[in-house]
Each structure stands twice: as structure tokens, then as C-alpha cells.
Amino acid sequence: MNRLSWFNTVSLTLGMAFLYLPMVILVVYSFNASKLVTVWAGFSTQWYGELLRNEAFLDAALVTAQVGLISSTIATVLGTMAAYALVRLGRFPGRTLFSGMIYAPLVMPEVITGLSLLLLFIGLNMDRGVLTIVLAHTTFSMCYVSVVVSSRLVSFDKSVEEAALDLGATPWQTFRLVTLPIIAPAVISGWLLAFTLSLDDLVIASFTAGPSATTLPMKIFSAVRLGVSPEINALSTLMIAVVAVGVITASLITKRSALRQQREEREAARAEAQATTPFA
Amino acid sequence: MRRLIVVAIPYLWLLALFLVPFLIVLKISLSDVALARPPYLPQIDWSAGWQGFHDFLSQLDFENFIFLTEDNLYWKAYLSSLRIAFLATLMTLIVGFPIAYAMSRAPVHWRATLMMLIILPFWTSFLIRVYAWMGILSQGGLLNAFLLWLGVISEPLTILNTDIAVYIGIVYTYLPFMILPIYATLEKLDESLIEAAEDLGCSRTRAFWLVTVPLSRPGIIAGCFLVFIPTIGEFVIPSLLGGSRTLMIGKILWEEFFNNRDWPVASAVAVILLLILIVPIILFQKNEQKNREAEG
Numbered sequence: 001m002n003r004l005s006w007f008n009t010v011s012l013t014l015g016m017a018f019l020y021l022p023m024v025i026l027v028v029y030s031f032n033a034s035k036l037v038t039v040w041a042g043f044s045t046q047w048y049g050e051l052l053r054n055e056a057f058l059d060a061a062l063v064t065a066q067v068g069l070i071s072s073t074i075a076t077v078l079g080t081m082a083a084y085a086l087v088r089l090g091r092f093p094g095r096t097l098f099s100g101m102i103y104a105p106l107v108m109p110e111v112i113t114g115l116s117l118l119l120l121f122i123g124l125n126m127d128r129g130v131l132t133i134v135l136a137h138t139t140f141s142m143c144y145v146s147v148v149v150s151s152r153l154v155s156f157d158k159s160v161e162e163a164a165l166d167l168g169a170t171p172w173q174t175f176r177l178v179t180l181p182i183i184a185p186a187v188i189s190g191w192l193l194a195f196t197l198s199l200d201d202l203v204i205a206s207f208t209a210g211p212s213a214t215t216l217p218m219k220i221f222s223a224v225r226l227g228v229s230p231e232i233n234a235l236s237t238l239m240i241a242v243v244a245v246g247v248i249t250a251s252l253i254t255k256r257s258a259l260r261q262q263r264e265e266r267e268a269a270r271a272e273a274q275a276t277t278p279f280a
Numbered sequence: 281m282r283r284l285i286v287v288a289i290p291y292l293w294l295l296a297l298f299l300v301p302f303l304i305v306l307k308i309s310l311s312d313v314a315l316a317r318p319p320y321l322p323q324i325d326w327s328a329g330w331q332g333f334h335d336f337l338s339q340l341d342f343e344n345f346i347f348l349t350e351d352n353l354y355w356k357a358y359l360s361s362l363r364i365a366f367l368a369t370l371m372t373l374i375v376g377f378p379i380a381y382a383m384s385r386a387p388v389h390w391r392a393t394l395m396m397l398i399i400l401p402f403w404t405s406f407l408i409r410v411y412a413w414m415g416i417l418s419q420g421g422l423l424n425a426f427l428l429w430l431g432v433i434s435e436p437l438t439i440l441n442t443d444i445a446v447y448i449g450i451v452y453t454y455l456p457f458m459i460l461p462i463y464a465t466l467e468k469l470d471e472s473l474i475e476a477a478e479d480l481g482c483s484r485t486r487a488f489w490l491v492t493v494p495l496s497r498p499g500i501i502a503g504c505f506l507v508f509i510p511t512i513g514e515f516v517i518p519s520l521l522g523g524s525r526t527l528m529i530g531k532i533l534w535e536e537f538f539n540n541r542d543w544p545v546a547s548a549v550a551v552i553l554l555l556i557l558i559v560p561i562i563l564f565q566k567n568e569q570k571n572r573e574a575e576g
Contacts, residue, residue, distance in 0.1 A: 012382040022412035101294040
């Protein structure tokens with residue numbers, strides 16, 4: 001099947017239009033001089049200027065970046081440990097409960113996670129702020145990290161690790177020199193996933209943030225609730241641009257490394273063929 | 281020793297920040313309204329040993345749950361969440377299946393790019409994707425302007441702040457979760473089976489219904505659960521696109537908590553929401569397990 005039938009062409013075109021048109025409209029109207037969505041009053045970058053002068057947004061962006069960087073890093077470490085424990089360490093007491101706690105947060109509605117963490121922080125008499133949001137985000141995103149990492153751990157050959165241990169490497173050396181490089185792509189995509197989840201989260205942050213800390217989604221939500229505001233269009237456009245650049249760069253890097261790996265494998269195969277048939 | 285550390289750190293983290301908080305919700309949902317006002321201190325008196333634990337248990341009562349059954353609002357909200365989630369899942373399937381099907385029929389060298397295009401919106405902010413529809417669906421929004429210009433309608437329609445807007449929002453934001461699993465099963469589908477059906481006298485459409493759809497069932501089921509389960513507890517979409525009459529349990533819980541400050545009732549709402557979710561989650565896991573067995 002090499003060419004698309006008209007039906008398939010139409011459904012792909014409509015599907016992509018449905019997915020992308022709303023975002024394109026958002027981007028276009030962020031450059032609109034008028035405050036109204038229906039009126040095009042000429043090209044202008046005034047909303048970007050107003051956004052950059054709005055300190056509340058800048059502060060919120062700073063808090064969001066801080067929370068995202070810290071929580072996704074801790075979540076990556078914890079999630080990788082959890083994945084390693086589940087896939088490589090076999091049976092240990094309480095394993096069922098442990099794997100249950102890894103998968104449960106993935107399906108738990110955000111309102112419940114947020115509510116339960118808030119009640120915990122109140123019970124512990126903790127001041128709510130950046131720290132409590134970090135703790136909350138780390139908890140739910142470590143589960144996503146461990147799912148991503150464990151799928152990579154399951155698919156790779158355990159005998160490579162065993163060989164390293166047989167050759168005298170300590171378990172830690174084996175992990176650092178053999179396991180980690182092999183699972184690195186999954187660890188990196190786990191970190192990216194945790195980071196995006198943290199940047200995106202409104203509900204859990206609203207429950208766990210005190211009056212002292214506001215994240216960008218919380219700020220956007222309260223602005224949007226009052227109606228459509230052109231400043232938010234500008235902010236959305238900036239966020240879409242950041243994601244697009246990030247994803248395209250990441251895909252170029254993986255594509256290049258895949259090509260390099262293919263070339264190396266081909267060369268290795270050729271070298272092997274020459275070595276085994278020296279007289280050919 | 282090292283083994284112990286690798287297990288213990290994430291284990292303790294999840295116990296402290298996932299299981300314990302959840303038990304607190306359960307506890308508060310079962311506690312007396314008067315006792316459950318902040319700061320919630322008389323919880324468990326650990327120093328009193330068994331007597332303390334006994335006192336703690338004797339404080340439990342089902343008052344909050346009884347309250348939930350007495351007020352129409354709550355069970356209506358649960359039913360309406362289930363209805364909205366069900367219909368929205370169905371609509372997502374109707375929109376998503378043709379896209380997944382077309383992707384699986386596209387030339388091989390296009391497929392990675394198409395897949396990327398489907399995943400890309402997932403990486404952009406959920407909140408912003410919902411917000412984008414507010415400008416499109418409002419009274420003076422682009423959709424109305426377009427329809428007026430076409431002459432299909434003579435007066436702007438009210439779409440924003442109705443259930444229809446909620447459906448559009450859910451279909452839009454959850455579409456990738458439907459497309460990807462269906463695409464995964466359709467891509468693996470053996471083309472020769474369809475050819476065989478056609479050789480045996482099936483028309484193209486009949487072959488589609490008799491061969492392609494049944495064989496893509498695991499993907500359809502997985503996609504439906506991936507949309508249905510998170511939609512039930514959805515908060516952002518109903519509160520931005522829905523109206524005051526849109527009842528969804530996630531929104532009720534939020535309002536109960538932030539506006540009414542009634543924590544025990546909010547906790548009870550959360551516990552029942554989880555009970556409702558357990559059935560679809562178990563069904564989903566069974567389906568996944570069956571898939572794994574069929575593959576392995």
C-alpha cells in the first residue's frame with residue numbers, strides 16, 4: 001500500500017487540522033492589535049511587551065521553572081531506583097504493595113492526589129510553598145519515570161550485566177558503566193516527561209501551594225477564568241515555541257544517533273565478515 | 281545492603297507521600313464534621329497506644345457518606361460525570377479511529393512523522409489547549425463568525441459554557457490517547473488477511489467490518505479506557521468550557537474544598553470517586569494482561 005486513498009487523505013488532513021488549527025489561531029491572534037478575537041486590527045507585538053512587564057507572570061514563571069527542575073531531577077533518581085528494584089531485584093517483602101504504589105498514581109484523579117497531599121501537609125503542620133509543590137510533583141512524576149525506565153530495563157539483555165559482574169566489577173560499577181549508559185535514553189525521556197508534567201500541572205499545585213507560591217498554570221487559570229485575555233495568547237505562543245524547538249531538537253539528536261548507530265553496526269558487521277572469511 | 285537502599289528510598293517516599301495521605305483522606309471522610317475542622321489535630325494519639333487507636337476508631341462514622349446520599353447534587357454529579365465521560369469517549373473513538381486507520385495505511389516513511397505530529401500536542405500545555413477553544417467557541421468567537429459568514433446561522437450560537445463545549449474539549453485534548461493504541465494494533469495487522477477476505481468475495485467495506493475492526497479491538501479497548509478513566513475526574517475542561525449547569529465530580533470536589541471549605545465532604549466525594557474508578561481500572565488491567573499474553 002503506497003498511496004493513500006481519498007478517504008484516508010481526507011481523514012488525515014481533517015485530523016491534523018483539528019489538532020493544530022486551534023493552536024495556530026492562538027499564535028496568530030497573539031499578534032493582533034485588538035483585544036477582541038474576531039477583529040483583526042493589524043499586526044502588533046504589544047501583548048508580548050505587556051506580558052514581559054507583568055511581574056506576577058514573571059514570578060510565577062520563575063517558581064514553575066524552579067519546581068520543575070528540582071522535582072523532575074529528584075523524580076528521575078527515585079523513579080530509576082524504583083524501576084531497578086522492580087525489574088532487577090526479584091522478590092522482596094512488600095513487592096506487591098510497592099508496584100501497586102508505582103502504578104496507582106498514574107490513574108488517580110488529580111483532585112484526589114492534590115487533596116490527600118494537602119491534608120498530609122496540614123497534618124504535619126508544614127508551611128505550604130515551593131517545597132510542598134516540589135514534594136507533590138516528585139511523587140506523581142517518579143511513577144511516570146519508573147514506568148518509562150522499567151520498559152527499557154525489561155527489554156535489555158541481563159547477561160551483559162552478569163558478564164560485568166563475572167569479570168569482577170562491583171554492583172555499583174556495573175550499574176554506572178553498563179546499565180546506566182544502556183538505559184540513558186529512557187532516563188532522559190523520563191526526566192523530560194517529569195519536567196513537562198510538572199510545568200503543566202494546575203490541580204495538584206493549586207492544592208499544595210500556599211499563598212506564598214503561585215505557579216504559571218495557576219496564574220494562567222485565574223486569568224483565563226475571567227475571560228479571554230490577549231496577554232495569555234502571547235504567553236501561550238511563547239510556550240508552544242519552546243516546546244516545538246525542544247521537541248524538534250530532541251528528534252534531530254535521536255535521529256542522528258540512530259543513524260550513527262546503524263553505520264557503526266554496518267561497519268562492525270563488515271569487519272566481522274572480513275575476519276571470518278579471510279580468503280574471500 | 282545496597283539492595284536494601286535501592287528499594288527502601290523510593291518505597292518509603294511513596295509510603296509517606298502516597299499511601300499515608302490517602303489513608304488520611306479515608307480517615308477524614310469517616311470523621312465527624314465537628315472534629316474534622318482544621319487543624320484536624322485529634323487524629324491518632326500515638327502515645328496512648330492501643331487505647332489511642334481504639335479512640336481513633338470509635339470516632340469514625342458514616343455521617344458524610346449519608347450526607348452525600350441525601351443531597352441530590354452529588355449522585356447527579358457522579359452520574360453526569362459517567363455520562364459525559366462515556367459519550368466523550370465514544371466521540372473520541374469516532375474521530376480518532378479514521379485518523380489511526382489512515383496513519384497505518386500511510387507510506388512507511390511517513391509514519392514516524394505522523395506519529396510525531398500526533399504526540400506533539402501532548403507536550404504542549406493542557407491548560408493552553410483548553411484555553412484555545414475558549415476563543416473559538418465564545419459568542420463572538422471564530423466559529424460563530426465563520427458560521428455567520430457562511431450563512432448557515434443567522435444568530436450566534438451559545439456553545440461556550442455548555443456541555444457541547446466540554447465534549448469538544450475532551451475529544452480535542454484526549455485524542456492522542458485514542459489514536460496511538462489503535463494505530464499500534466492496526467500497524468501490526470497482516471495485510472494478507474484483508475486480501476484473503478476480498479478474494480473470498482468480501483467487499484472492501486465488509487472486509488473492513490469483518491476483519492479490520494475485530495482485529496483492532498484490543499487497541500480500541502485500550503484507547504477507550506485511556507480516555508474514559510482520566511475524564512471522569514476531569515477538572516480543567518468542565519470549569520473552563522462548561523457552564524454552571526455542567527456537573528462533573530472533579531469540579532464538585534474542587535468547589536466543595538475551596539469554596540465551601542467542607543473537608544470531610546470533599547474527602548467522602550474523593551473516596552466514592554475512587555470506588556467508581558476501580559471497576560474500569562480493573563477491566564483495563566485485565567485487557568492489558570490479555571494483550572500481553574496474546575503477544576508473548
